Amino acid sequence: MSVAVMPFLIFGASQVGTPGPANMALMATGARFGFRRALPFVAGVALGKQLIIWPIGFGLMELAQAAPLLFEALKWICAGYIIWLAWRVSQMRLASGAGDDVAAPGFVAGLVVHPLNPKAWAMITAGFTSFTAPGTPTLEATAVIALCLFSLQLVLHPLWTLAGAALARSVAGTRIEPFLMGTLALLTVASVLFVLFGGERS
Template identity: 75%
Template sequence: MTVAVLPFLAFAASQVGTPGPANMALMATGARFGLRAALPFVAGVALGKQFIIWPVGFGLMQLAASAPWAFEALKWASAAYIIWLAWRVANLRLGEGGAAEAPGFVAGLIVHPLNPKAWAMITGGFTAFVAPGTPAIEATATIAAVLFGCQVVLHPLWTWGGSLVAHHLRGTAAERYLMWTLAGLTVASVLFVLFGGGTT
């Protein structure tokens, strides 16, 4: 296969499931307003990532063909940044938002384009899980579909569980274990790609 779908699925699930800026916003929104009121925001967040995936996908696939060394450099830079983010995630603590009203669909659309973790995740997906020479449309559509599928499942779960998690785990030992587990899954998926042949 030219796109390592199953390894990328594991990577994407760990990334989308990691409590980064987007999931913290979703959790805080759910904690304050509940899933039903937050659904427009959830939909915007899920769709907004597509505004990064398609331009990045076509540009990076052209780069892989014309400058393989730059493609390889991006692979390692993205992996390093994601591991650094995982370290930060391990030390994050749950909290609640303080917005006066539930954010809507348009507010959700801009979450990922302004989120450096989303850019690193998408760049890492293309550089680590897509074989050089893969047609841009195939690579981009696959990455887009896998990420969107993970978001459709995991973003509502973060929102729905926001109030429960924030109320019961904030400030307890279990909160630390949760963060370290999610961070560990992220690092493990990156190491598998770097040293286990993620694009074969």
């Protein structure tokens, strides 16, 4: 096979399973609304990565090479949006009765998380550039990378959501609650800044 599947799965697990904007959003949603109410959001997040895997595989990176300033601007706009979401997370409260009229984010809200996630773009780009042999047919490379990442997400994204729900049961209504939500928000911001600045140095 022209895609190094096992090494890419190991790399993908290290990325999908570690803190980042998407996982922090999943954890915060599970904490605020519970696992079952968060499931449509989880499904949207898992499928949303496909919205960027396929365009990258079929030539979006060529556009980035042709218009690097536009690509850079889009990257910063996306990062700004994720940081704004982090601020919203910091304002959430988990206690029963605190904003029960607020609807849990749904499938469509989940779909846009990865397209606006710099970590996802960096991970997918690395998949095509580092784990795909030169000359691999575009459809083959894209399909394999898409399937690998989707399989990892089906396992790891629900675990992050469950972790958030478990934390909520422990800290909802306590003095620890605002610190938890603030920490989730800070981790989200840190993960975005690491991709923006750490990736540029590597």
